[in-house]
Amino acid sequence: MIDFQHILNTIVEEISSEPDKGIVATYIPELAKVDCTKFGISLLDNNAKLYSSGEANEMFSIQSISKVLSLSMAFRILGNDLWNRVGVEPSGDPFNHLSLLEMENGIPRNPLINAGAIVIADILVTQLKNPKQEFLEYIRKIANDNSINYDESVAKSEKETGFRNYAAAYLIKSFGNLKNDVEEVLDFYFHQCSLRMSCEQLVTIFYIFSNRGECLQNHRYLDLNQVKRINAIMLTSGFYDEAGEFAFEVGLPGKSGVGGGIVALLPNKFCVATWSPGLNKKGNSKLGMLALEKLTTTTALSIF
Numbered sequence: 287m288i289d290f291q292h293i294l295n296t297i298v299e300e301i302s303s304e305p306d307k308g309i310v311a312t313y314i315p316e317l318a319k320v321d322c323t324k325f326g327i328s329l330l331d332n333n334a335k336l337y338s339s340g341e342a343n344e345m346f347s348i349q350s351i352s353k354v355l356s357l358s359m360a361f362r363i364l365g366n367d368l369w370n371r372v373g374v375e376p377s378g379d380p381f382n383h384l385s386l387l388e389m390e391n392g393i394p395r396n397p398l399i400n401a402g403a404i405v406i407a408d409i410l411v412t413q414l415k416n417p418k419q420e421f422l423e424y425i426r427k428i429a430n431d432n433s434i435n436y437d438e439s440v441a442k443s444e445k446e447t448g449f450r451n452y453a454a455a456y457l458i459k460s461f462g463n464l465k466n467d468v469e470e471v472l473d474f475y476f477h478q479c480s481l482r483m484s485c486e487q488l489v490t491i492f493y494i495f496s497n498r499g500e501c502l503q504n505h506r507y508l509d510l511n512q513v514k515r516i517n518a519i520m521l522t523s524g525f526y527d528e529a530g531e532f533a534f535e536v537g538l539p540g541k542s543g544v545g546g547g548i549v550a551l552l553p554n555k556f557c558v559a560t561w562s563p564g565l566n567k568k569g570n571s572k573l574g575m576l577a578l579e580k581l582t583t584t585t586a587l588s589i590f
């Protein structure tokens with residue numbers, strides 16, 4: 287039997303002595319305030335056993351990790367019609383890149399780059415009566431935890447500086463692939479990105495993707511084919527122009543956020559989350575990636 291607790295403790299110890307912790311995101315001013323020496327890791331196995339080490343209970347801004355959750359909600363509502371509005375190919379470009387969008391007529395390459403997540407936000411704004419409230423309730427229900435909330439100061443901070451997201455949204459709208467008002471869609475998008483969670487809360491939610499669509503309370507959120515497709519998109523597109531590197535080093539489907547979180551999973555085995563706010567040049571957590579590489583190399587547990 288693998289001693290996950292011992293492995294996580296060892297990872298935290300090794301990570302703490304890494305001299306280069308990366309650089310915190312500054313383009314959203316509120317995120318620049320976070321202490322880059324923080325590190326947490328949690329792993330939830332498919333026997334529902336939770337292991338944690340470091341600052342695994344401290345909440346942080348999940349940012350782009352939320353794109354997987356909004357995708358799952360839109361997929362539940364629209365089914366395969368969703369793929370008329372957004373593609374499933376890796377972009378090989380940074381998360382906020384715009385030129386592909388222009389060349390491909392406003393159909394974003396995939397739902398995990400910003401442009402794709404903005405189209406998903408537009409779908410939810412169309413489909414839900416109170417989009418922000420209903421999305422929050424969906425997340426709280428999966429987590430079985432009503433303490434999860436948006437961070438209004440982070441949402442506001444991003445709204446004030448989110449020029450590239452405005453550019454993407456208007457470009458998509460010019461091609462007719464955004465049905466609602468840009469302000470309303472981006473207000474939803476900035477709020478979903480501002481969700482605050484700890485590593486422990488993240489693994490509890492992403493458990494549905496490692497546990498064939500069912501949460502810890504055995505409620506089904508997604509069918510097996512939907513889980514297969516979302517996990518495939520995480521593998522090919524979860525790390526933008528570093529998706530190849532993440533597959534090569536870690537070998538798991540996963541998703542990063544500029545708040546320094548990463549969540550990854552091995553289907554039917556475990557779900558793992560790390561938090562280290564310092565990012566590498568591609569906008570992914572530097573030490574989070576290193577920690578996950580250590581985990582899958584030590585245990586020889588990966589999809590490959």
Ligand code: DON
Pocket residue numbers: 348349350351381382400444451479542543544545569570
């Ligand atoms: O839209 C943005 O730029 C941010 N709210 C999210 C970007 C992000 O997390 C990219 N991930 N690594």
